[in-house]
Amino acid sequence: MACRVVPDDPSVEVSHLGPDDLHALNRLTAYNRPELEGSDLRCGCFHCGSVFLAREVARWMAEKGGADTALCPHCGCDAVIYETPAFPLSTALLTTLYLGWFGPEYEERKNAATYAPSFSDYEDWLRKGIPFLMESRPADQVAGEVDLFREPERGDAGGMVRIETRGPRDLVLVDEWGRSLPYTVMTGQHRLVRELAEKHGPRLRGLIADPNDWKLRLIVEHA
Ligand SMILES: [Zn+2]
Incomplete structure (x- = not known):
């Protein structure tokens, strides 16, 4: 069931x-x-x-x-x-x-996940039960993972995010409601994200599965 x-x-x-x-x-x-x-x-x-x-x-x-x-x-x-x-x-x-x-099982599921619903902060992540809802979708492909820097005092939102390249310097992460998220991609890893964004266009999505990890998994959707 x-x-x-x-x-x-x-x-x-x-x-x-x-x-x-x-x-x-x-x-x-x-x-x-x-x-x-x-x-x-x-x-x-x-x-x-x-x-x-x-x-x-x-x-x-x-x-x-x-x-x-x-x-x-x-x-x-x-x-x-x-x-x-x-x-x-x-x-x-x-x-x-x-x-x-079930910590080890959670880690395993999280490491395989290509989808998680959106959340606005850590407590919201717990209240929505996001760890139970993250999924590994067979049609999606994991293209890499980059580290995030979190801007202090701006929360821990995450889930599936859109990656926007604005000008030669900026990478902006945007949630499903169009709000920009309080994270920046570490400068040394911009190139990978830009290359993937150029190659895959809007099919490239980011996944922030766990608000404590500060990682962005790069997913190519084939839906
Ligand atoms: Zn059960």
């Missing part, structure tokens, strides 16, 4: 989880059949980012030491948490847990 990532409202608070919180949340994922079966509790899976009601869980994993464990109805993983007073369920929370518990 396709994953169901639901973006949080911008008012949702992004909580910063310590190791104790991560472990408390991870404990919710095991032996949870008595709490969840047939109930209307809101649940989420921090492997695929889907949110659903507890009664949608259809498969359970037998455990030797206790009650059964819920498997996600979307991806089949035993990474299902449910809403508690201490931890209101949100996509930002699922994203944070994904990065904490």
Whole structure:
């Protein structure tokens, strides 16, 4: 079943989880059949980012030491948490847990990605669950990667960007709404970007997948 990532409202608070919180949340994922079966509790899976009601869980994993464990109805993983007073369920929370518990998988998916939806800053990236939504599209070709310099105090927007060459010196990154992004390409790497822009025209796109990386992946779209 396709994953169901639901973006949080911008008012949702992004909580910063310590190791104790991560472990408390991870404990919710095991032996949870008595709490969840047939109930209307809101649940989420921090492997695929889907949110659903507890009664949608259809498969359970037998455990030797206790009650059964819920498997996600979307991806089949035993990474299902449910809403508690201490931890209101949100996509930002699922994203944070994904990065904490599935870090190597995230790195692998990110390194292969050729597409990610747009985001306006780090918290927006968490609230939209961008790490669950980045994709490697078979028709796209990765043509290189360059380093970005971020202009201080201007945010961490990203996703798919258009690369505009303005005059002999300027490379401007523009988001899907036409706003220029707060990054500049390192001067020594301008030549590569210009050559690719000349060769591929508007089929050349940039991808900023992770607001902490300051990398621009150069994608040639063949859609
Ligand atoms: Zn899942």
